[in-house]
Amino acid sequence: MLLNFFKQYFVLDDTDNDSHHSSRFRISALRILLSVSLLAILGFTSSSLIEFDASDESVLFVSLGILYTLIVALLLIVSRRFHEFAAIALASLIAVTGALFIGFSNTNDGVEFGVIALYSLPLIVRLFYSFKASLCFSIANIATLGIDLYLAQSQDFKTGSGTLYMQLMLFALLNFGLPLSVSRLLKTLQMSIDSHKELAENINHQSELYEEIFEHTGTPTLLCDKRGVVLKLNQKALDLFPNVSADTIEGTKINDWIASTSDASSRFFWQKNVSECVLKSNSKNFLEVHRSSLTTHGHYVLHLQDITHLRALTEELETTQQTNSRLAHFDSLTRLPNHQNFCNQVNHRIRNVSDYYTGAMFIIRISQFKLLNKQYGREQSNKVILNFSRTLQARLSDKTISGRLRGVKFACFMPVGQTYLIQRNLRTLIKSVLPEQIRIGEDILNIDYQIGVAYYQNEGETAEELLERCEMALEYSTSAERIAFFDQQLEAKLIQEHKLGLALGDAIKNKQIQIWLQPQVVSSGEIRSFEALARWRLDDGSYVSPIVFIRLAEELGLLPKLAENLLKQLVSVLEAWHQESIKTPIAFNLAGQELMNDVFFALLMSMTSERPWLSEMLELEITETSPVMTNPLIHKRLRALSQYGYSIAIDDFGTGQASMGQLIDIPANILKIDRRFVAPLPDDKRHLDIVKSTIQLARSLNMSVIAEGIETREQANLLISLGCDTLQGYYFGKPSPISDWTENNNEKAKQLRMVY
Known part of the structure; x- marks a missing residue:
């Protein structure tokens, strides 16, 4: 003291x-x-x-x-x-x-x-x-x-x-x-004091710098010795321990606050380069400890990274990957194998059989499902698919492999014995496993199917090939015969159609399909107009039926381009006739797909605006058999063309979609009677009554009538007597190339004569 x-x-x-x-x-x-x-x-x-x-x-x-x-x-x-x-x-x-x-x-x-x-x-x-x-x-x-x-x-x-x-x-x-x-x-x-003072200032500056670096490392950081005693921690590290002061932690061991999850038995987890840990005060808070050695003092700098969110994202990613894996192999609605998984299972079954093996592959397509979807909505329609898949699974044997391909298509592969190699027996077996009715709420629906079947007889085919054959057979199933079997002739036909489709595409691209004209005459025999008909001539000189290549063009989506080429060809002829004052109109057929095409419709409208006279020289014939003719867009565009002055004719009346309704929706002023009603005349009274009623109906609606398919004088006189305005058929003239009417400066077109 x-x-x-x-x-x-x-x-x-x-x-x-x-x-x-x-x-x-x-x-x-x-x-x-x-x-x-x-x-x-x-x-x-x-x-x-x-x-x-x-x-x-x-x-x-x-x-x-x-x-x-x-x-x-x-x-x-x-x-x-x-x-x-x-x-x-x-x-x-x-x-x-x-x-x-x-x-x-x-x-x-x-x-x-x-x-x-x-x-x-x-x-x-x-x-x-x-x-x-x-x-x-x-x-x-x-x-x-x-x-x-x-x-x-x-x-x-x-x-x-x-x-x-x-x-x-x-x-x-x-x-x-x-x-x-x-x-x-x-x-x-x-001097010594000044030197010590300067040194002390430098040391203090360095200390403050290191303190600042330590405090602002960007991550929670601890400094501990070899024994794991915490010497210092920055604020971010302190934030990991709520309601605890730095003095409470400093001087204690790191094991008192953090526990290893990767190696629970290790007391010195913090000496590892990287270790996954958890806070003892909050087991849901996960950390990743990264160690750095300080060789001067032998201390450790521990960087703590909070990986709680990362771990949650990893778990979510693993769950998502499992879900994606399930979605990649199974249909999300029915939980049935999807297309790829179904093929893999079938191929595995085929490869791993040692004895002679036979089986049947078939594709089931629920008919009219779009109408169900429109009537009941998507959710209820999905219930139909789900109920169907469950019923089908319950009725199939354990050895049958089934899957959902897409939409309302289901595929099944089942082993069959020699008995079921007979088509009628296999047909019976397939019908037995298909539910005839499905319940939607309180409604019970009758279910129709289209089925394509292909056999496997240990010939080395793959599941993909069998499905392709089933698809071919499915295309040829009808409302009368809903189960279609694949055979070699069907395959050859489909291959031929495929080749023909490729050739058709080239022909349309190279503008090889030409226009022919067939006269349409009045009762006096004078030519009133022509109907433009498409003709396709092959390199060998043979012709392909218009019924074949028009249908094929419609299926391949080539119809708008074909119509565009023919329209340009026809308009160039009409332009020449207009200059020569030839006032004979030509009727041009439209199947509906062309009018749905924006490019074709824009072309027709631009030609009309550039040539005001075109609506007087070009008549439009609407093929009533086309399903798209009921589309409101078709009706809207036909009304626009009618306002421009075009004459619109309903072709093949009585054979297509909602004939009477078309008379209301389509602004037509010409009605054409199909050849199937004219051919039996004059002997068949039933057909005669149909023709009479059709002409009377047209008269009541202020419509002109054209009868096609006339081949005899009796048919011609009968139709004239019944009040038919215009006649068309081989009796008056067969179709001929348009060049016949345009050669020699349109000489034949100028004459416009018809010889009986």
Whole structure:
């Protein structure tokens, strides 16, 4: 306690080595000097009191001792707060004391004490002030040296301060030697302090820099020693432990807060490069610990990465991958194998049989499903598919492989014995497994199917080939015979149609399909108009029936392009006839698919706008047998063409889609009676009644009537008598190339004669 008190009182502790170190040094030196001086004066005063004899000299010494004691004690008291004043006062007191002893002392010791007191001033001044101030006092003491030498030579002070040599040595030592040495020492100490201060500032700067880097690593970071004791952690790491302070964690082991999930038995998981862990306070919070070694200190820097969301995403991804894998192999609605999975299973079954193996592959397509979808909605229609698949699965044997191909197509592959190789037996088997009725809510629906069947007889076919054959057979199923079997003739026919389709595409591209014209005459036999007919001649000189290639073009989506080529060819002829004042119109057939095509319709409208006369020379015949003729867009475009002045005829009336409804929806002014009603005339009374009623219907609607397919005079006279306006058929003229009517400057077209 006493030692600490003296350290604090004399400012001897070095704990506060800051920018105020100079002041602390001066205060410490001042207090030491004042304390020592006070002790010396107290000793002098005490001695004077002991030797006191009531003489004037004793009174003077005691009085001076008491005065000096009070002055030094006062300076010692104020030295803490007013150390500069105390230092000046101390130097002044020594200077005055020295001068008084030199001036008034009658003894050599008194003079010597005064000289030494003055000689000590440069050293004392140097302790509290600069070297220049000390040097000034040193120079001033030259006068003190002179006085001392003078007194030494005087008669009263022969022994004085000793020899001249000793006087000079004492002067040099006290005025220059010690002050210079102390100055050098103080300078060195000051440089050392400045150097340490700069070094401390650099260390503090580096420490702050490292602290900032550690705090802003971007990840939660811990610093721990080899034993796993946490030495430090940044704020991000502290955020992982809510309601816990840094002091609580620092000094504890990392195992107290984090547990390994990858290796639960490892106590030193944090020494691994990477380790997956979990917070002990929250088992749902997952971390990934990345270790870095600090080789200088042997400590570890641990970067903690919160992987809770990443782990959740990984689990979700795994679930998604499992779902995608299931979707990639199974139908999402029925859970039946999809096309690829079904083929893989069938191929695996075929490859892994060792004995003679027979089987049947068949595709089931639910008929009229689009109507069900439209009537009941998608959700209810999906229930139909689901109920059908479940019923089918329940009725099939365990050895049967089934799957959903697409839409309402299902495929089955079943092993069959020799009995079922007979088509009627296999047909019976297939019908037995198909549900005839499906319930939707309270409704019970009768279900119709179209089925294509192909046999497998251990001939090396693959599932893909069998499905392709089933598809071929399916295309030839009808409403009367819903189960169609594949055979070689069917395949040959389909291959031939495929080749014909390729050739048709080339023919349309190269504009090889030409227009032929067949006359349409009035009752007098004069040609009223023509019907444009398409003819396709092959390279071998043979012709393909229009019924065949028009149907094929419609199936392949080539009909709009074909119609575009024929229309351009026809319009060029009509343009020439218009210039020659030939006013005979030509009827052009449209199957509906062309009018649905935006490009073709735009072409027709642009031709009409560029040639206002075209609507008078071009008649449009709408093939009523086309299913698309019921489409509202067709009706809208036909009304637009009618407003432009086109005559519109309904071709093949009575044989197609909703005949009576077409008379309302289509703005037609011509009705054509199909050849199938004309051919039996005049002998068939039933057909005669149909023709009569059709003509009467047309008359009631202010429509003209054209009868086609007339081949005899009797048919012609009968139809004329019934009031038919226009007649067409081989009796009046067969179709001929359009060149027959345009050659020799349209000579034949100008004549417009018909010979009976």
